[in-house]
Each structure stands twice: as C-alpha cells, then as structure tokens.
Amino acid sequence: MAKIAVLGYGTVGSGVVEVLSTNHDSISKRVGQEIEVKSVLDIRDFPDDPIQEKIVHNIDDIINDSEIDVVVEVMGGVEPAFTFVKKALEAGKSVCTSNKALVAAHGPQLLAMAKERKLNFMFEASVGGGIPIIRPLNQSLTADEIINITGILNGTTNYILTKMSNEGSDYEVVLKEAQDLGYAERNPEADVEGFDACRKIAILTSLAYGSTVHFEEIYTEGISNITTQDFKYAQKLGYVVKLLATSYKKDGKVYAMTAPFMIESSHPLYNVNDVLNGIYVNGNVLGNVMFFGAGAGKLPTASAVVSDVVDCVKHKGTNVMTVWSNKELELGNTEDEVRSFFVRVKGSLDDLTKIKENFGNVKTVTVDGIEGEFGFVTEEMTEKEFAEAAKNIPMISRIRIDKTVFS
Amino acid sequence: MAKIAVLGYGTVGSGVVEVLSTNHDSISKRVGQEIEVKSVLDIRDFPDDPIQEKIVHNIDDIINDSEIDVVVEVMGGVEPAFTFVKKALEAGKSVCTSNKALVAAHGPQLLAMAKERKLNFMFEASVGGGIPIIRPLNQSLTADEIINITGILNGTTNYILTKMSNEGSDYEVVLKEAQDLGYAERNPEADVEGFDACRKIAILTSLAYGSTVHFEEIYTEGISNITTQDFKYAQKLGYVVKLLATSYKKDGKVYAMTAPFMIESSHPLYNVNDVLNGIYVNGNVLGNVMFFGAGAGKLPTASAVVSDVVDCVKHKGTNVMTVWSNKELELGNTEDEVRSFFVRVKGSLDDLTKIKENFGNVKTVTVDGIEGEFGFVTEEMTEKEFAEAAKNIPMISRIRIDKTVFS
Numbered sequence: 072m073a074k075i076a077v078l079g080y081g082t083v084g085s086g087v088v089e090v091l092s093t094n095h096d097s098i099s100k101r102v103g104q105e106i107e108v109k110s111v112l113d114i115r116d117f118p119d120d121p122i123q124e125k126i127v128h129n130i131d132d133i134i135n136d137s138e139i140d141v142v143v144e145v146m147g148g149v150e151p152a153f154t155f156v157k158k159a160l161e162a163g164k165s166v167c168t169s170n171k172a173l174v175a176a177h178g179p180q181l182l183a184m185a186k187e188r189k190l191n192f193m194f195e196a197s198v199g200g201g202i203p204i205i206r207p208l209n210q211s212l213t214a215d216e217i218i219n220i221t222g223i224l225n226g227t228t229n230y231i232l233t234k235m236s237n238e239g240s241d242y243e244v245v246l247k248e249a250q251d252l253g254y255a256e257r258n259p260e261a262d263v264e265g266f267d268a269c270r271k272i273a274i275l276t277s278l279a280y281g282s283t284v285h286f287e288e289i290y291t292e293g294i295s296n297i298t299t300q301d302f303k304y305a306q307k308l309g310y311v312v313k314l315l316a317t318s319y320k321k322d323g324k325v326y327a328m329t330a331p332f333m334i335e336s337s338h339p340l341y342n343v344n345d346v347l348n349g350i351y352v353n354g355n356v357l358g359n360v361m362f363f364g365a366g367a368g369k370l371p372t373a374s375a376v377v378s379d380v381v382d383c384v385k386h387k388g389t390n391v392m393t394v395w396s397n398k399e400l401e402l403g404n405t406e407d408e409v410r411s412f413f414v415r416v417k418g419s420l421d422d423l424t425k426i427k428e429n430f431g432n433v434k435t436v437t438v439d440g441i442e443g444e445f446g447f448v449t450e451e452m453t454e455k456e457f458a459e460a461a462k463n464i465p466m467i468s469r470i471r472i473d474k475t476v477f478s
Numbered sequence: 479m480a481k482i483a484v485l486g487y488g489t490v491g492s493g494v495v496e497v498l499s500t501n502h503d504s505i506s507k508r509v510g511q512e513i514e515v516k517s518v519l520d521i522r523d524f525p526d527d528p529i530q531e532k533i534v535h536n537i538d539d540i541i542n543d544s545e546i547d548v549v550v551e552v553m554g555g556v557e558p559a560f561t562f563v564k565k566a567l568e569a570g571k572s573v574c575t576s577n578k579a580l581v582a583a584h585g586p587q588l589l590a591m592a593k594e595r596k597l598n599f600m601f602e603a604s605v606g607g608g609i610p611i612i613r614p615l616n617q618s619l620t621a622d623e624i625i626n627i628t629g630i631l632n633g634t635t636n637y638i639l640t641k642m643s644n645e646g647s648d649y650e651v652v653l654k655e656a657q658d659l660g661y662a663e664r665n666p667e668a669d670v671e672g673f674d675a676c677r678k679i680a681i682l683t684s685l686a687y688g689s690t691v692h693f694e695e696i697y698t699e700g701i702s703n704i705t706t707q708d709f710k711y712a713q714k715l716g717y718v719v720k721l722l723a724t725s726y727k728k729d730g731k732v733y734a735m736t737a738p739f740m741i742e743s744s745h746p747l748y749n750v751n752d753v754l755n756g757i758y759v760n761g762n763v764l765g766n767v768m769f770f771g772a773g774a775g776k777l778p779t780a781s782a783v784v785s786d787v788v789d790c791v792k793h794k795g796t797n798v799m800t801v802w803s804n805k806e807l808e809l810g811n812t813e814d815e816v817r818s819f820f821v822r823v824k825g826s827l828d829d830l831t832k833i834k835e836n837f838g839n840v841k842t843v844t845v846d847g848i849e850g851e852f853g854f855v856t857e858e859m860t861e862k863e864f865a866e867a868a869k870n871i872p873m874i875s876r877i878r879i880d881k882t883v884f885s
Binding site: 100101195213362378 | 493496497498500501504505508510608609613617619620621623688749761762763764765766767768769770772775777778780784785787792796799801
C-alpha cells in the first residue's frame, strides 16, 4: 500500500481522487500495490463529501506524516505551492504537479532537489492536460536533436478561435459564452493574453534543450485583438487563425514565441479545434510526430497526474533523471526571425505602389463587405524588416503566418 | 562510456549506428555518458564501410564480451533473433529491439527474463516506427482503463490505399510503384495481407490489458481485394478506405481485428495518409488521445531504438517494469461485434426488396460508370447477422465501417 496526499481539493484535486477510486483495480495491477489517498489539504471544509474525513488544513500534517510517500500538488499558482513542494521534497516525499506556473518558475531547482534525494518531481499534467508530452519528450525523443516544437497549448483560446472561425461571432461574444460554459475564467487574462501557453512552451523548450528558458523572455501576444474581419480574410486565403506556442532551432540558435498565427490546411495543427490541444515535434532523425487530445478538463488532467503518481510509486528510491539544468538558454532575437505576414491596410488596391515599395511582392486579398481597406500577404522577411516597412503604410493590423508542414 | 552491440547491419541497424554518431553530443548529454557501438553482428562483410572493423560473425563474440551492456536486435524474424536475445539476457545484457514478430511471439517471456535479472527488454520501435506509443501506453496512460486502440499501423498499405484513393489507380499498379520506391517488399504479403498490422495491434492490446493476446487469434483481412470501384463508392459516400488494426473493450470483453474499413471525415484517422501511421487511444478518464508520425523508415525507426538504448543505459541495474503477463487474454467472438457494413451487390436499385428483407433499412449508393451493380450501407448489426443476411443476396464484396469519433 502506497499512501499519498493531495494539496488542493479543487477541480483537478477532486479529479485525482476520483480517478484513483474509479480505476482502483487497474491502477493497483499496474503499480503492483494499492494507492490510497490519506490526506487532502484545503483551506475549506467539505461537510457533505466523504473526502471530509481526509481533509487537513495544515501542510505540516502532511509533511510530518512519514506514511505519505507522494504528494500531489494541484493548487495552482507559484505560492504557497513552491514552499509546500520544497517542504515535501525535503521530507523525502516525491511530488507530482499539474502546476505549470510552478514548473515554469522553479522546475530545474525542484528537479535538482528531487534528484539529490533519490526522489522524483513529475509534471506531465502541466502541459497538454491528458496528452502525454512531458514523458515522451523526456524519455522517448532522446535520440533526437529537437528542431521544432509547435503547439496549440491552450484549450480556452482554441475554443474561442474555433467558434469565431465557424460562427463568425465577435471575440467578446464568444469569450462570454466560453466563460458561461466554464471553459474560460472570469478573469481570462492568463489564457487570452497567451501567458498560459507561453509558460507551457517555456517548459517544453527547456526539456527539449536541457537548459532553462525563462518564460518572461518569450515574446508573447494574445488573441484579444483578433477580429471577425481577420477570420474573413483568413477564410478567403484558405487559412485559419490559431494561437501557437512555438520554439525552433535555426543556425544553432533557439527562437521561441507565443502569438496568433495564420496557418493553411497542410499545417499539422490545422484540424486541432475546440478545446483540443495539439503538439507537433520535429526531430532531426525522427522527422515529424504529432500528439493531440484533451488539453485540459478535470479527468484528463487528473489522468496525467495519476500516471505520474504511478511512476513515482513504481520508482520509489530511484530518480528518473530529467535533463533540465539551471543553465540559461539564451534565446535568439525575435527581430531576426523570418516569416510571412498577413497585413490589413487602409485604402484600396489602387494604392499598391507604396506597399510594393516597402514590402516587394505581395499577394493581395479583399473580402466582400469589408470596405475602405484590403489585405495582403508578404513574402518571407525578418520581423525587423517587417516592422520597418510597416511604419510606412497605414497598417490596421498584422498576423504572422506559420508554414510548418507535416511531410 | 556505455558499450553496445547491434545485431544486424541492415536498414535499421545502419540507422542506429548513424543516429548514435549524428547525435553523439546531445545523446551523451541526456544519458550522462557516451554510448559506443563496439560490435555489429552480420553474416556479411562491409569492406568499404568503416563499420567493417566492428563486424563480428559469431553471436558469442558479443555474448561473451563483458564490456557490452546493451544489445540492439534489429535482424527481424523470430529466429535466430529469439535465441540471440535470450542468450543476451542470460549474459546480463539489456536488449532493445524493433522486431515486432519477436515481440508478438515471445514478448512476455523476454520481459520476465529481463525483470528477473534486473535488466530491460524494450521495443518502442516495434510499433509505429518513430512514434512514441509503447512507452506512453506503458508509462503515461497508466491511470486509465483503455477502452479503444485503433491505428493505421502499416505504412506500406496506407501508402497504397492513399494512392488508390487520390489517383484512382488499380491495386496492382500502385503495389508495383510502391515496390519500385522501396515502400513495399518484393514479397509484400506480410504488409498487404495485414499480418504486420495484426502483430502490432496484438502488442498494443497486450500492453493495454497486461495479458497476452496471441496475434494468431486476431481476425485479419488484408487490402489485396480492395478495388478502384470500392474507392469510387467510398468517395460518393464521403468515406475513405483504411487498413485499421483495432481493439476495444465492451461489456468486459476485448475484441480485436485487422481489416480494411471505410471511415468518414470525422474519424480521427481520416487524414493519416501516405506512409504515415496514426494511433488513436481512448481511456476511460483521459478521453481521446492521438499519436501520429512516420511509422517506418530507417531513421525514424532507429530514433525509437536509440531512445530505448538511452533508457537502458540510464536504468542500468533497474528493471523498468512493464505489465504484460503470460496469462492469455481471451478475445470476444468476432461474430458478436456490432457495426455497419458497406456492400456491393449485383443488380439494380429495382431489386431492393430482397435487400430490405434481409438487411432492414439500408442507404443505397450508385456510381456513374459502374454498371450492373449498386452499393448500400447497412444499419448496425452483428457480424453474424450480416453473414447470414449476405448469403441471401448476390453480394460482390463488403467493407466494414468504423465510426470512431474524436470528440
């Protein structure tokens, strides 16, 4: 019998308890012993829930309980999670977490602490919810030099963009709907401004290259400025708009970005819709591989957390090494990145001279019913060249274009 | 420095040597030490290849070499691979293999031998080439009861079916083309008759349920009877034809089959084309997850083999437990499986009475230029009911329909 504690009885925490109960038999078979939730930390009481008898209000009741081998941290946020996780590791307990904020902020330190003590610090659920991506990146794609990781890593924004695309609805309307359905938080900033996806690509990039990418250094743009007009242009061009979190290696440098991109139908993430997540990985010998599935939600996320618990129990006494050092990975300069851009500009197609002077050859596009402006797609140019050229035209907005092809 | 030996210097074997050399630095960093190929077993000599100095012709030169920790078996076929792998394990060496015939025939025995000796027997490359699927199934989806695994697991047949679909070419023509391109063997039976895919789904199903599914017990049909006419009907219906290897749990029983299926555009494997493989997994708490990528090929397969080598070296002295017992999993009877069928039948739409008498409601379909016959799609019925009903009509052929939806 292995005993565990759960920190936080919210959506994911209650999901963990539910999964361990629902699949008790199959999990015991895989682990070789039973797993029991002994304590659950929460500031609240749950008088009508059988969990109440396991509720504790003081973290020390868990830290000082020598029967507890594994601590599941699903509170979210950096503090007090960070303090609690450190205490758990110091007390000789392995830790599994779904908390991307914690992992993005302190991953290498917590991994090092676990390694020193022959414990494990696992975080499969922190990226891609139920989709196995941390373990594959860490254990399966080890023969490869990773060249590109591009993902739709946030279900909320993907739901909003899919709805806007399919129904032609405005951003504000769809956001409200997503909030009513519980897909978006009342304060949606972390999702819609790209911060959540940015933390996740920081984690994946750090694992891919074994050094630390600070999420604060990743250029990040959200979707709150995307309009129905943008989708009409996109449709005319055969594109969709997706919030991509991407990192890639070029000429020895790693570049990373989170931003809305237009992608065409040959793009591996084109069909990843609604709340689904998709992650494309290119390795220098593997070639292309794709993972997709439910990127969030109570049970899929809990499934990933519990798979980590299973691993921790099976590997008690052995650190399953993860290469993620404290050494910083210096990212390439965003200004040097090369891509095409879709641009909306005031005026009419008669005004192309100025556009061509600044952008060279462009492909223009107009949409019935959108007056006083037109769109164009540039050839490939650096972000810096684009920014310079854009100063000279009455630009309304621009969306980057990602040309990843699954071949 | 960890030293390894490679059994077989064919496509995959030379790929393994190449990957270890190309990515020497990144692999050493991940493992924490260098990996060196010390010996390569082959009956041939390679006088113009620097590998020659490592070539040995006698397996005992490897078995008796105490410096060699890990043996890579990439010869294919059950014998002598089985004998050599047993010898290696008995001599205290972990084994990594890409050999699905060996794993499907003797997986649990070799896993047990490895476990007893605190060694590892790994076979990531045996299913899905470079796509990580064995390790995710074995280590990531451990919180779930697996409900459904459905895959396009054979690149050769997927290439042939994609070509037939896109170009309207005949099976024999496309097969010849695939052989000329090296995508199909001169003797293509193992691929086109579904035997290869069948072994792979036997392995995945065994891992999902922890007991042994004998591939001989899985109902298997190949693609050699699929015609251009079938694709014309499929197109009219909005379907494509794919060779699926599938297993699923229903009312406590596991059913498995390898056969051509018609699938519609909402099916998760609809867009998996050419030589790509795709694997859909449904877990009771995880929901849907999909993996896809290059299912074969020298470097993708070698990438998966080398990831196993990395794992074996990192876990020297520790068995990374895989739950796959010798206990047989009794499969449900194919006759009881319920699905719809697409049927081609001699006659004209005037002859529907007999069809309706036997099949109830059907949806008919005709194709311009295909005379003297028509097609229809049945409602759901058991295989047994279908077989009975089909006896009473002038049936030309039938293709099963799979309705898996990624929701």
